[in-house]
Amino acid sequence: MAGAACGSLRRPTCIPRPRASVSRPAIALSALHSQDPSHTGSTTPAVELIDVHKAFGDRRVLAGVSMRVERGERVALLGESGSGKSTLLNLIAGLEPVDAGTVRVGDTTVSMLDADQAALFRRTAIGFVFQAFHLLPHLDAARNVAVPLLLAGVSAHAALEQAIAMLARVGLGARARAWPRELSGGEQQRVALARALVHRPSLVLADEPTGNLDPSTAAAALALIGEMTEAGGAALVLVTHSAQAAAIAHRRLRLGPHGLGVDDGDAADARA
Ligand SMILES: Nc1ncnc2c1ncn2[C@@H]1O[C@H](COP(=O)(O)OP(=O)(O)OP(=O)(O)O)[C@@H](O)[C@H]1O
Ligand SMILES: [Mg+2]
Numbered sequence: 001m002a003g004a005a006c007g008s009l010r011r012p013t014c015i016p017r018p019r020a021s022v023s024r025p026a027i028a029l030s031a032l033h034s035q036d037p038s039h040t041g042s043t044t045p046a047v048e049l050i051d052v053h054k055a056f057g058d059r060r061v062l063a064g065v066s067m068r069v070e071r072g073e074r075v076a077l078l079g080e081s082g083s084g085k086s087t088l089l090n091l092i093a094g095l096e097p098v099d100a101g102t103v104r105v106g107d108t109t110v111s112m113l114d115a116d117q118a119a120l121f122r123r124t125a126i127g128f129v130f131q132a133f134h135l136l137p138h139l140d141a142a143r144n145v146a147v148p149l150l151l152a153g154v155s156a157h158a159a160l161e162q163a164i165a166m167l168a169r170v171g172l173g174a175r176a177r178a179w180p181r182e183l184s185g186g187e188q189q190r191v192a193l194a195r196a197l198v199h200r201p202s203l204v205l206a207d208e209p210t211g212n213l214d215p216s217t218a219a220a221a222l223a224l225i226g227e228m229t230e231a232g233g234a235a236l237v238l239v240t241h242s243a244q245a246a247a248i249a250h251r252r253l254r255l256g257p258h259g260l261g262v263d264d265g266d267a268a269d270a271r272a
Contacts, residue, residue: 051102052100052103053065062091064101076248079254084255089237092205106203123199124199125202127197129204132211137181149198164176197228222248
C-alpha cells in the first residue's frame with residue numbers, strides 16, 4: 001500500500017526554500033545515530049542513509065543527509081513545512097530516486113532498485129501510515145487491512161482472517177465490516193495503522209499520521225503507533241510537526257536549511 005497514494009499527499013504550497021548547505025552545522029554525524037545501547041549492536045540497521053542528495057529541478061531539498069535508525073528504534077522527524085520530511089520518507093521507501101548517496105533498509109540497498117523492484121520491496125518490508133488515511137472507500141475495514149497481504153500473495157481467506165485479528169488488536173474487532181465512511185477519523189486512522197502493520201513490516205514510515213485528528217484522538221493514535229510498532233519489533237520513522245507527538249520516539253531529529261540535526265526543541269527529551 002505504500003506506493004500508490006504517497007505522491008498525492010504532497011502539499012502543493014511551499015514554503016521556505018531550503019538553502020544550499022554552504023556551511024554545515026557543528027553536529028557530529030555520530031549525533032544523528034542512536035547512542036542507546038539497547039538499539040545498537042552488530043545487526044544491520046533498519047534504515048541507513050549515507051550522504052543522500054535530492055533536488056527537484058533547481059530546488060535542493062536534501063544535501064548530504066546521513067542518518068541511521070536501528071531495528072526496533074522509533075525516530076521522530078521534525079522540520080518546517082517544505083524542509084523535505086516527506087521527500088526523505090519517499091527516498092527511504094524507494095518512491096523517489098536519490099540523486100546521489102545510498103539508502104539502505106535492512107539488507108536492501110533501496111537506492112539501487114528500479115521502480116518495480118522498489119514496489120515489490122515495499123510490499124514486504126515497509127508499512128506506510130498517511131496523514132489522510134487513504135483507505136479504499138469501496139472496501140470494508142477488514143478488506144482494507146487485508147490489501148497488503150493479498151499483494152504479498154496470501155490467500156483471500158487467510159488474509160481476511162489476519163486482517164480481522166489485526167483490527168482486533170487496534171480495538172476495532174467489532175467494526176471489521178464497516179465501510180470507511182462509517183468510521184470516525186480516529187477509527188479510520190486505526191484501520192490505516194492495522195493495514196500498515198498487518199504484513200509485519202520491519203519498518204513503519206508515518207507521515208504526519210495524526211494531522212487530521214483532534215488532539216485527544218491524535219494522542220491515542222500515537223500511543224497505539226508506539227505500542228504496535230514496539231510489539232511487532234518494527235522500526236518507526238515518524239514525521240510530525242508536533243514535539244508532543246514526537247514523545248513516542250526514542251530520538252528526535254530535525255530537518256532544517258542546513259540539513260539533518262538533533263532536535264533541540266526540548267533538550268531534556270532528546271536522547272541523540
Ligand atoms: N515532486 C516534486 N516536484 C517538485 N518539487 C517537489 C516535489 N516534491 C517535493 N518538492 C519540493 O520539495 C520541498 C520539500 O517537500 P516535502 O514535501 O518533502 O516537504 P515537507 O517537509 O514534507 O513539508 P510539509 O511539512 O509541508 O509536508 C518543497 O519545497 C516541495 O515543494
Ligand atoms: Mg510532508
